[in-house]
Amino acid sequence: MDMKIEEKIAAVVAESIWQVSGQQIDPASIVLQKTRKDFAGDLTLVVFPFVKALKRSPEQTAEFLGETLVKRIIEVEGYNVVKGFLNMVLTSGFWLEFLAGEAGNDRFGYAGEEQGPHKTGNEKKPVVVEFSSPNTNKPLHLGHIRNNLFGYAVSLLLERTGNKVVKVNLVNDRGIHICKSMLAWMKFGRGETPESTGKKGDKLVGDYYVIFEIKLRRQVAVLMAEKGLSEEEARKEAPLMQEAQSLLRRWEARDPEVLTVWKQMNAWVYEGFNATYKRMGVAFDKTYYESDTYLLGREIVLEGLREGLFYKKEDGSVWAGLSEHNLNEKLLLRTDGTSVYMTQDIGTAQLRYDDFLPRKMIYVVGNEQNHHFNVLKKVLGKLGKPYADAIQHLSYGMVELPQGRMKSREGTVVDADDLMDEMVATAQKTTEELGKTQHFSEVEKKDLYHVIGMGALKYFILKVDPQKNMLFKPEESIDFNGNTGPFIQYTHARICSVLRKAVPERLKQALNSLDGMSLNEKEKQLLKSLYDFPDVVLEAATELSPAKVANYVYEVAREFNQFYHEYSILNEPDRGISDFRLLLSQLTATTIRNGMALLSIDVPERM
RNA sequence: GGCCCCGUAGUUCAACGGACAGAAUAGAAGUUUCCUAAACUUUAGAUACAGGUUCGAUUCCUGUCGGGGCUACCA
Numbered sequence: 001m002d003m004k005i006e007e008k009i010a011a012v013v014a015e016s017i018w019q020v021s022g023q024q025i026d027p028a029s030i031v032l033q034k035t036r037k038d039f040a041g042d043l044t045l046v047v048f049p050f051v052k053a054l055k056r057s058p059e060q061t062a063e064f065l066g067e068t069l070v071k072r073i074i075e076v077e078g079y080n081v082v083k084g085f086l087n088m089v090l091t092s093g094f095w096l097e098f099l100a101g102e103a104g105n106d107r108f109g110y111a112g113e114e115q116g117p118h119k120t121g122n123e124k125k126p127v128v129v130e131f132s133s134p135n136t137n138k139p140l141h142l143g144h145i146r147n148n149l150f151g152y153a154v155s156l157l158l159e160r161t162g163n164k165v166v167k168v169n170l171v172n173d174r175g176i177h178i179c180k181s182m183l184a185w186m187k188f189g190r191g192e193t194p195e196s197t198g199k200k201g202d203k204l205v206g207d208y209y210v211i212f213e214i215k216l217r218r219q220v221a222v223l224m225a226e227k228g229l230s231e232e233e234a235r236k237e238a239p240l241m242q243e244a245q246s247l248l249r250r251w252e253a254r255d256p257e258v259l260t261v262w263k264q265m266n267a268w269v270y271e272g273f274n275a276t277y278k279r280m281g282v283a284f285d286k287t288y289y290e291s292d293t294y295l296l297g298r299e300i301v302l303e304g305l306r307e308g309l310f311y312k313k314e315d316g317s318v319w320a321g322l323s324e325h326n327l328n329e330k331l332l333l334r335t336d337g338t339s340v341y342m343t344q345d346i347g348t349a350q351l352r353y354d355d356f357l358p359r360k361m362i363y364v365v366g367n368e369q370n371h372h373f374n375v376l377k378k379v380l381g382k383l384g385k386p387y388a389d390a391i392q393h394l395s396y397g398m399v400e401l402p403q404g405r406m407k408s409r410e411g412t413v414v415d416a417d418d419l420m421d422e423m424v425a426t427a428q429k430t431t432e433e434l435g436k437t438q439h440f441s442e443v444e445k446k447d448l449y450h451v452i453g454m455g456a457l458k459y460f461i462l463k464v465d466p467q468k469n470m471l472f473k474p475e476e477s478i479d480f481n482g483n484t485g486p487f488i489q490y491t492h493a494r495i496c497s498v499l500r501k502a503v504p505e506r507l508k509q510a511l512n513s514l515d516g517m518s519l520n521e522k523e524k525q526l527l528k529s530l531y532d533f534p535d536v537v538l539e540a541a542t543e544l545s546p547a548k549v550a551n552y553v554y555e556v557a558r559e560f561n562q563f564y565h566e567y568s569i570l571n572e573p574d575r576g577i578s579d580f581r582l583l584l585s586q587l588t589a590t591t592i593r594n595g596m597a598l599l600s601i602d603v604p605e606r607m
Numbered sequence: 608g609g610c611c612c613c614g615u616a617g618u619u620c621a622a623c624g625g626a627c628a629g630a631a632u633a634g635a636a637g638u639u640u641c642c643u644a645a646a647c648u649u650u651a652g653a654u655a656c657a658g659g660u661u662c663g664a665u666u667c668c669u670g671u672c673g674g675g676g677c678u679a680c681c682a
Contacts, residue, residue, distance in 0.1 A: 036626065046625055048662060058662080084662080085626060135682070177682070317680060326610095334680045341682050370611065371677050397612085398675080405675085434645065452645090464620065467612085469675070471619070480645055482631040483620075490645045498642050539623085551621060554630080565638095565647045607645080 005094065006032050006043070008073055013045065016068045023053040034528065040080055041087030042528060048084045058084035095527050096514045096580075102530075102590075103511060103583045109533040109594045111162035126164040126356050129155045131364035132282070133170045136269045137177040138206040140276050142399050142414040142472060143366070143406060149461050149600065150396055151364035152282040153546035156598050161541040166356055169284040170348060173266050174291040175341075179247040181205050182261050183240065184212035194268050200275065200417070201268025213409065216240045245336075252338055276416055281454065281600050286355075288348055294339040297347025300383065301332045309382050320379050330375050345376050346383075353387040360390050362544075367395040367467075394544055397469035399461075414474065423453035423478065430480050436607060451602045452486050458601045459485030463550035483554050485601055488592060491557040492603040495589040498569050500605075502582055510579035517580050522563040527584060529556050533591050537598065546599055553595035560588045 003011075010030045017025050029049035035041040047061045054061050059081055066079035066086050078089040102108050131151020134140060140148075152167070159165045185192070185208040194201045216238055223234035235241055250258045277283065301318060304310045310320050310332060318333040332343055352361060363373065373393035380388035398405065406413045428449040431437055437445050460478050464470045471477075480486040499507075519527065532552070540548035569585055572578040596603050 031623080031625075033623085033625085039626075044626085048625080051662080083626065172682070175682070315680090328678075331680055336680085338680085340680070344682095366676095367612070368676055369682085372682090395612095400675085430645075434643095436643080436645085460619095468620090469613070473619085476632090477619080479619095479632070482645095484631085484645085486645055487631095490643080494643055494646085501642065547621090551630090558630080561646055562648095564642080565644095568642065570642050607643085 005073075005075055005090065009043070009045070009069060009076070009088070012069055012072050013050075013065055016065065016072075017050055017053055020064075021053045021055070025050060025053060034532070035087050037525075039082060039085075039087050040089065042090045043088045045086040045088070046084065047086055051084075062086040092517065092519050092524075095519060095524060095531070096517055098531055099527060099580075099583055099587060100511055100514055102587055104507070104586070106590060107594070108587065108590050109537050110160040124164070125359035126166050127158055127360045127362060128166045128168055128352055128356055128358040129158070129362045129364065130168045130170055130352075131155075132277075132284070133172065133365065134273060135172045135175075135177055136202075136205065136266050137181045137209045138408065139200070139202040139272065140416040141406065142416065142419060145280070145416050145419070145457070146396065146399050146461050146470075147364060147366070148277070148280055148282045149458055150466050150546065151394075153462055153549075153599050154362070154364065154394065154544050156600065157537070157541040157544070157546060157549070160598060161538060163541075166286065166358070167284045168352065169287045171270075171287060171289050172344075173289050174251065174294060174344075176244060176248050177209070178262065178265070179244045179251065180212040181209040182258070182265060183244050183247055184208040184215065185265065186261060188215075194271070200272040201270070202272030202276070203417075205265050205269050210408075212240065212244070248338055249336060276420075279420055279454075280416070288351065290344045290348065293347035293351050294344040295347065296350055297343040297345070298333065298339055300346050300350060301343055304383050320382060322375065322378055322382075325378050327375060327378065330379065332379075341372070342376065342379065345372075346379065349376070349380060349387060349391065350385070353385075353390075358387075358390065360392060361387065362392045362394050364394045364396065367397055369393070370395055394466075396466040397464075400469055400471050402471070402473055414472065420454065420457065423457045424449050425453070426478070426480070427453035427456065427486070430486075431607070440606075448604055448607060451604050452480075452489060452607065455485035455489050455596075455601045455603075456480055457485075458599055459488070459550060462546045462599050463554070465547050466545060485596075486607075488553055488557045488596060489601075489603050490607060491560055492589055492592045492596075493605060493607040494564065495560070495585045495592075496605040498585055499582070499589065501570055506579060507582060507586060510583050513576040513579040514583075517576060520567070522559075522566055523581070523584060526556070526559045526563050526588065529559055530584075530587055530591050533595065537595075540598075549595050549598050553592055553599075556588060556591055556595070560585070 009032060010027065013030055014025055014027065017023065031046040031049070033044050033046070035044045045062075045065065047058055047065060050065070051058050051061050054064065056064065062081040062084065066081060066088070069076045069088060070079060075090050075094040076088050077091045080087050129151060132144065132148050134144060155165050155167045185205070188211060189208060192204065194204050197204060199207070216235070219238040219240055220231060220234040223229050223237060224231060227234075229237065247258060251262060301310065305312060305318055310318055312318050315335045316337070317331060317335045319329045320332055321329050323329075330342060331340055334340060349361065352358070365373065370393065373391070377388050377391055380391070400406075401412055401414070403412060431449065431452065437448065440448065456478050461470075463483070478484075536548055536552045540546060567581065569581040570578065572581060593603050
């Protein structure tokens with residue numbers, strides 16, 4: 001493929017300024033953007049940065065560059081100048097050539113094998129993306145949904161732009177939290193199992209975590225009343241908490257009785273998690289368990305201690321001093337020798353590095369842990385680990401409810417399974433009300449409701465800039481009209497309906513009809529938007545922001561609907577125009593499908 | 608207290624330092640003998656406040672106010 005039109009223009013601009021003024025301009029100062037809808041033109045160059053070099057007014061600068069560009073680049077057929085903005089008009093031929101070139105390309109927007117990053121040296125090393133990272137003491141909730149969808153979409157974005165990606169999950173299966181669930185089950189569970197209760201495994205274990213907290217709270221209340229302790233002191237001294245800590249020590253000592261219970265309860269949880277992941281449509285290439293990595297972490301910490309990088313306090317606890325980074329000292333091993341989160345993460349990072357020799361390790365973890373990852377990188381740096389700088393904490397914002405953060409203690413947690421159930425149920429209800437599925441089989445219906453319900457949920461989550469906190473209103477947040485997943489899915493289904501009605505041969509032959517075609521405004525606007533797709537994907541991948549894709553695809557769908565409303569495709573009497581519109585519709589469908597696929601959202605052919 | 612993030616229509620979200628700040632939803636008014644009305648059209652409505660840098664600031668800097676997070680021998 002030859003040089004992109006944007007590159008040609010930039011090159012001519014830089015060259016002509018150099019010829020006239022003898023000045024090299026900064027390539028970054030050449031700002032080319034889509035012409036805004038209220039002005040005539042296709043591409044706009046902002047000329048303010050060049051007025052000094054050319055010693056002319058903005059208008060004169062724009063005129064000069066406009067004339068030069070029209071002369072030197074055949075695709076530029078005209079221009080107009082508004083203030084300091086040079087609006088260029090590209091030929092219809094240019095747009096039609098683009099359409100002809102991409103028509104029928106199912107991978108439109110994705111990097112071809114040859115287009116990926118240069119497969120040499122560092123670039124061929126994989127990127128490891130960690131996401132999900134659940135604890136085994138409670139079921140997945142709305143926060144995990146954002147994490148999973150975000151992490152999975154980022155992985156897809158990197159993959160489709162030519163990177164080798166390894167998706168990993170890190171299950172936090174050890175530590176005080178799971179001991180709490182275990183203890184409650186051992187003391188109060190009377191041998192309950194998922195089978196005996198009919199509960200999903202992760203739900204059952206989560207229930208015992210709640211039971212622990214309830215019983216603990218009672219003990220704390222008693223201690224506060226009888227001994228006059230503060231809540232904090234009472235929590236520490238409460239027998240249940242003591243027992244949980246003792247359980248953790250027995251676990252780390254590999255007490256067989258404890259290990260048996262632990263394995264059993266975790267197995268229940270994994271079964272539950274896997275069902276949820278499957279439904280959500282996310283998958284991993286490898287799953288790490290912290291029970292497998294914390295010992296390595298402890299080893300590394302102890303080695304650091306021997307080398308004098310860390311220090312031990314009188315009570316036996318081990319710390320990293322980080323005052324050189326203006327950070328407080330960080331605990332690495334507790335007084336009783338057990339590991340903390342940081343210890344595990346040190347081991348996990350090492351293992352992951354050894355496994356994949358990645359050029360980058362991305363951790364998709366909420367922004368509440370910004371500090372933690374900052375410290376992790378510093379500690380690994382102190383240890384002289386080569387991968388300390390390869391770690392990137394891809395931090396994202398919280399999902400909030402109208403009453404604020406989700407709090408498991410206050411029972412405001414939105415359960416992932418429940419939410420997905422609701423979405424699918426709403427999809428079914430809405431679809432039935434519209435009477436659209438009379439001719440669907442039962443299997444097709446079930447499939448469609450799942451696709452629409454999940455599409456609504458996923459789009460709602462992913463369209464928001466990941467850096468920002470987002471608000472979820474249980475009763476009204478997820479709509480099926482407007483800027484939503486189902487709107488986009490519907491647009492796709494509409495296009496498929498048209499394409500089905502066309503004779504298949506027509507699409508192949510249609511390419512011959514394009515010569516000399518002139519485009520109306522809506523057609524051109526839609527085609528211009530489609531032209532942007534590959535750049536949007538690249539930008540989204542660079543910024544690790546699936547939201548860019550989501551908002552873009554919506555824009556395309558909206559433009560198609562406007563075009564569709566105003567013009568006929570199959571009923572257009574002029575065969576050439578009809579053919580062109582078919583190709584335009586087909587590429588729109590491909591763009592929607594490929595864009596939504598980056599968000600792990602399926603698009604139905606009928607709905 | 609210290610450090611970090613965020614303040615855009617009633618509400619939920621957009622906007623590489625670029626033109627008159629875009630959508631959706633809720634509100635008002637319309638469109639279907641025609642390829643799927645989950646659509647389309649019209650209408651009204653916003654950059655928290657005060658300075659600064661710049662030809663140009665929602666965007667960058669400073670301060671004020673408001674919201675959130677972190678600052679654990681929790682994860």
